[in-house]
Amino acid sequence: MTIVCGDSHTSTHGAFGAIAFGIGTSEVEMVMATQCLLQSKPRLMRINVEGDLHKGVVSKDIILYIIAQISASGATGYFVEYAGSAIRSLSMEGRMTICNMSIEMGARGGMIAPDETTFNYLKGRPFAPQGAEWDKKLAYWKTLYSDKDARFDKEINIDASNIEPMITYGTNPGMGVGITGHIPAQNEIDEKEQPAYMKALSYMGLQAGASIKGKKVDYVFIGSCTNSRIEDLRLVASFVKGRKKADHVEVWIVPGSKQVEQQAIKEGIDKVFEAAGFHLRQPGCSACLGMNEDKIPAGKYCISTSNRNFEGRQGPNARTLLASPLTAAAAAITGEVTDIRELI
Amino acid sequence: MPKTLFEKIWDRHVVRTIEGGPSVLYIDKHLIHEVTSPQAFQGLEQRGIEVFRPAQIVATADHNVPTINQHLTSNYTASAIPIRASFMSSDLNSVSPSPV
Numbered sequence: 001m002t003i004v005c006g007d008s009h010t011s012t013h014g015a016f017g018a019i020a021f022g023i024g025t026s027e028v029e030m031v032m033a034t035q036c037l038l039q040s041k042p043r044l045m046r047i048n049v050e051g052d053l054h055k056g057v058v059s060k061d062i063i064l065y066i067i068a069q070i071s072a073s074g075a076t077g078y079f080v081e082y083a084g085s086a087i088r089s090l091s092m093e094g095r096m097t098i099c100n101m102s103i104e105m106g107a108r109g110g111m112i113a114p115d116e117t118t119f120n121y122l123k124g125r126p127f128a129p130q131g132a133e134w135d136k137k138l139a140y141w142k143t144l145y146s147d148k149d150a151r152f153d154k155e156i157n158i159d160a161s162n163i164e165p166m167i168t169y170g171t172n173p174g175m176g177v178g179i180t181g182h183i184p185a186q187n188e189i190d191e192k193e194q195p196a197y198m199k200a201l202s203y204m205g206l207q208a209g210a211s212i213k214g215k216k217v218d219y220v221f222i223g224s225c226t227n228s229r230i231e232d233l234r235l236v237a238s239f240v241k242g243r244k245k246a247d248h249v250e251v252w253i254v255p256g257s258k259q260v261e262q263q264a265i266k267e268g269i270d271k272v273f274e275a276a277g278f279h280l281r282q283p284g285c286s287a288c289l290g291m292n293e294d295k296i297p298a299g300k301y302c303i304s305t306s307n308r309n310f311e312g313r314q315g316p317n318a319r320t321l322l323a324s325p326l327t328a329a330a331a332a333i334t335g336e337v338t339d340i341r342e343l344i
Numbered sequence: 345m346p347k348t349l350f351e352k353i354w355d356r357h358v359v360r361t362i363e364g365g366p367s368v369l370y371i372d373k374h375l376i377h378e379v380t381s382p383q384a385f386q387g388l389e390q391r392g393i394e395v396f397r398p399a400q401i402v403a404t405a406d407h408n409v410p411t412i413n414q415h416l417t418s419n420y421t422a423s424a425i426p427i428r429a430s431f432m433s434s435d436l437n438s439v440s441p442s443p444v
Contacts, residue, residue, distance in 0.1 A: 004375070005377070006379070006380030036359055036368045040367070146350075147348070150351070152348065282409075285407045291407050
């Protein structure tokens with residue numbers, strides 16, 4: 001299937017083995033007029049993530065790790081396929097998070113071959129094919145994988161056991177480290193990139209060479225098309241149950257859809273959040289890009305499960321630290337950047 | 345010849361290829377929202393073109409919407425303008441609306 005939308009994070013749908021990508025406004029017009037799009041075939045990259053994930057490490061950490069490894073422009077011009085045992089072991093929600101952030105390393109989009117996890121997720125859902133039509137579609141879907149000797153323009157191999165809970169310290173998603181790591185010292189950065197690097201740290205109010213763990217945060221945002229699915233909310237609820245947020249922190253939980261919101265209420269997740277001092281809000285893009293009223297005030301630090309930490313993204317002069325829902329939830333409780341592994 | 349997952353899907357959707365240039369790719373599903381779609385509707389209107397296959401489009405308002413008191417549209421007048429502009433367009437009468 002091919003899917004487009006005037007939103008770069010359309011790549012999320014690649015989790016289902018679709019070619020899905022964001023387009024510009026003039027292209028939106030082209031598709032409305034013709035149901036077709038003029039496109040050059042991108043180069044193809046495969047990223048293999050093999051091995052087991054450590055406790056407290058989730059799909060968001062995988063993708064933040066990959067982007068930190070290859071940089072925010074490391075996949076420019078490519079369409080990425082994610083493969084390997086660590087990817088296969090993820091739920092559909094986890095796969096969506098991975099594909100969602102493909103574009104944060106410059107890729108046109110990202111995709112994962114459909115398998116039993118995909119088929120089980122789709123079966124019986126509204127809009128899914130039924131009866132004989134399901135069987136026909138399923139037979140076709142089972143042909144959607146890269147053949148054994150298929151050629152990729154580039155392949156990258158990642159060892160899942162090297163991945164820690166991740167956090168970003170800078171102003172692009174590639175500026176991330178493991179939670180026990182440190183913000184690179186100036187001399188660890190390529191000389192010609194040092195001015196931009198120091199400018200980013202100045203915007204963030206952070207010191208080169210410093211540890212990121214222990215940094216005080218003001219806001220926690222759990223939401224966006226990257227991490228606002230029911231699984232994310234369940235994960236956060238299971239961790240915060242019986243805990244209370246730090247006094248100085250404002251916590252916004254924004255479900256990704258009405259369906260997720262209703263499911264969360266049905267499961268009593270809203271009560272868990274309320275008891276912890278979190279606010280469960282109504283669905284929308286919200287503080288991911290601050291196009292509505294949900295803006296982070298200037299100078300404040302927000303640990304956010306969204307996808308971009310650009311200058312001003314969450315509000316003028318707001319400072320964004322990207323992390324997984326678990327790491328964000330840990331910060332909500334302690335009031336600072338925390339290694340979730342010490343709390344679970 | 346062995347193919348990648350991407351190539352299997354891409355090849356089935358190519359309508360025409362321009363020699364040494366891009367391809368015309370068929371799009372199965374087009375998602376639209378209130379921020380980047382109004383200009384596209386305006387463009388179609390100016391050129392007198394209708395939406396070719398409205399059944400392939402799903403529209404959602406999500407980028408600008410408030411996350412409290414969503415039933416009180418007057419609370420977010422500034423955000424409501426593009427939402428109304430895009431979703432009250434006559435071209436959209438047969439586009440499937442979707443809850444957020």
